[in-house]
Amino acid sequence: MLKKFFILCSGADHALLDTCAPGEQNKYAGIGATVFFTALMAFIASGYALYTVFDNVAIAIGFGFLWGLLIFNLDRFIVSTLKKRDNFLDEFLQAVPRLILALIIAVVIAKPLELKIFEKEIDRVLLEQKNDLTLANQNQIANQFTPEITALDTQIEALKTEITTKEAEVNALYSTYITEAEGTSGTGRLGKGPVYKEKRDKHDAALAELQQLKQTNTEKIAALETQKTELATVYDTRVAETQPIIDNFDGLMARIEALDELPWLPSFFIFLLFLAIETTPIFAKLISPRGEYDLKLADAEGELKSWATQKANQRRNLIDADNVLNDKVYGDLAQEDELYNYKKKMARELMQKQQDAFYKRQSKLL
Known part of the structure; x- marks a missing residue:
């Protein structure tokens, strides 16, 4: 079986x-x-x-x-x-x-x-490729947020610099009125005279401005930091949304490419x-x-081919013989007077009918 x-x-x-x-x-x-x-x-x-x-x-x-x-x-x-x-x-x-x-x-x-x-070796190659793709994907997404984050950092740094500059100014004014009181600079007189009072008032006004500036800039920096946090949240969301695509990077074509590695x-x-x-x-x-089967198969195919060729020759000979007989039959018929007279009579009747029909049509037109 x-x-x-x-x-x-x-x-x-x-x-x-x-x-x-x-x-x-x-x-x-x-x-x-x-x-x-x-x-x-x-x-x-x-x-x-x-x-x-x-x-x-x-x-x-x-x-x-x-x-x-x-x-x-x-x-x-x-x-x-x-x-x-x-x-x-x-x-x-x-x-x-x-x-x-x-x-x-x-x-x-x-x-x-x-x-x-x-499969195990391919999985290792795919893991390395997925890790590379993950890092590349994170960098690409981060590059989309980099200009905006850089602008926010620049603003925050400018606000901090403004506070630092104001603090330096206040410290300088403090040193000025202190040395005035000590008599080591300014008028050179020891004690708290009118000049000291003027310099002290100027320092106090600057100090008030510094405190106001710190409060204002701190609020602005907090708002900018909030924007940075929101951008970081959007970045994490983008990474989380695209990561499944990388995790599914193990289809047939990916495995074939990994196999080539x-x-x-x-x-x-x-x-x-x-x-x-x-x-x-x-x-x-x-x-x-050539075995027994090949010989028998060739013999059977040869027999079939011979039979088909013989049938084709017989059909061709039959057609040739029929054409010869038809030529001879119609040739003999063409020489018979009876057939000639009958066809002549029928042709005459047909021409008479055609002439009568033509005459009637012309009469109607007149």
Whole structure:
């Protein structure tokens, strides 16, 4: 039962193969088994690849099954249409398009399985890429707020500088009236005279202005700091909104690109393995000698071709003979007086009717 199933997978004519030796049947059963297991691997590979895309088991199994059937049909077609010929070069030229198709199929099957085999290494590469993307995303969002924050910092610094300048002015006035009282500057007289009082009043007025300035600027600085806090909140919101996009950066294309970051040699050998599996049935047919099945198939096809050619020749001869007979029959009829007189009589009656009809139409016009 299993042998018949694999023979069916090989695309061979089972009715014709049943008449061949067991060794010939085993050869095509082996080819069919290769076709079947290649399709099975294609189903597994495509199922995993689609699962990484849709993240749904049912969808992955459904589409994977369809893809496996497609690969099975292509492989079966490739093997069944490759026929043995008398010249190896003719066989090889016949196999070239099928080898190219087998190469494409091997790539398609091998790549998803590579993704699964090197899943842990790919996850590590993806983690590094996600971290880089997170930092880049944070920097890009921060750059959007940098001009506004810089402007706020400049205003805050200007307000603080204004307070510092006013404090320096007040301190200078304080030193002036103190030294005036000590007699070390100004009038040089010890004691609190009129000049001292004038300088003291000037200091007190500046001190009041400083206190008012501190209160006003402190309020302004608090408002600016509030704006900076609001900007920081908006920044955190933007980062939180965009982070899920980076966290989901593990789709099929991202994994393929991450796989390219890994050493190429292991992936290359896996590809060679599937290429060998995919092309084995083709090379098996190319290097194997013409077997009993090939001879019987060629004989059956030759018999069918001869029969079709014979039928075509018979149809062509039948048409040629019919044309000759028709020419001879109509040639003999053309020489009979009875047929000539009858046709002449009918032609005369037809011309008379045409003339009568013309006369009646002209009479109506008059």
